[in-house]
Amino acid sequence: MKSLQMMFAAHPQANAHTDGLAEAVSHIALCAQVCTSCADACLAEPTVDELIQCIRLNLDCADVCATTSRVLARQTGTDPSLTRELLAVCATACRVCAEECERHAAMHEHCRICAEHCRRCVEVCERAMVNAEVFV
Numbered sequence: 001m002k003s004l005q006m007m008f009a010a011h012p013q014a015n016a017h018t019d020g021l022a023e024a025v026s027h028i029a030l031c032a033q034v035c036t037s038c039a040d041a042c043l044a045e046p047t048v049d050e051l052i053q054c055i056r057l058n059l060d061c062a063d064v065c066a067t068t069s070r071v072l073a074r075q076t077g078t079d080p081s082l083t084r085e086l087l088a089v090c091a092t093a094c095r096v097c098a099e100e101c102e103r104h105a106a107m108h109e110h111c112r113i114c115a116e117h118c119r120r121c122v123e124v125c126e127r128a129m130v131n132a133e134v135f136v
Contacts, residue, residue: 024128025072028090031121032065035097038114045108054100054111061097061118064090072128084129091125094118 039058042051068090072083098118105112 020128020131021072021075024124025069027121027124028065028072029069031094031117032062032069034114034117035059035062035065038101038110041108041110051104051108054104057093057097057100058114061093064093065121068125087125087129091122091129094121094125098122 035058039055039062042048042055042058045051048055068086071086095118098115101111101115101118103111105115
């Protein structure tokens with residue numbers, strides 16, 4: 001994350017909230033990776049047929065998080081309303097994914113980890129929605 005903070009701080013349009021933006025982008029991008037890894041782990045489980053919905057929601061969440069983190073990383077010409085909408089969709093995807101992973105968490109450690117990370121990502125997205133205006 002330090003490299004991302006340095007990159008954001010070096011941007012000509014950096015402001016006092018650059019560290020908060022870098023933190024949000026890093027956490028959301030990591031959530032995409034965690035969800036992708038959880039989907040892969042689900043595919044390796046002997047009960048994969050019971051995890052189809054979990055895999056689907058992991059992959060949906062990963063795609064939404066990856067897109068959100070890429071758009072948030074662009075600081076030039078940012079539209080606060082688009083930023084807020086993306087963060088809202090990201091929070092929803094993470095919430096839905098967390099709920100599904102929690103259903104399997106007692107049996108699969110990867111689902112417990114994913115659910116926990118998705119819950120934190122919901123908090124990050126909600127906090128970033130409040131700050132969308134100051135990130136620009």
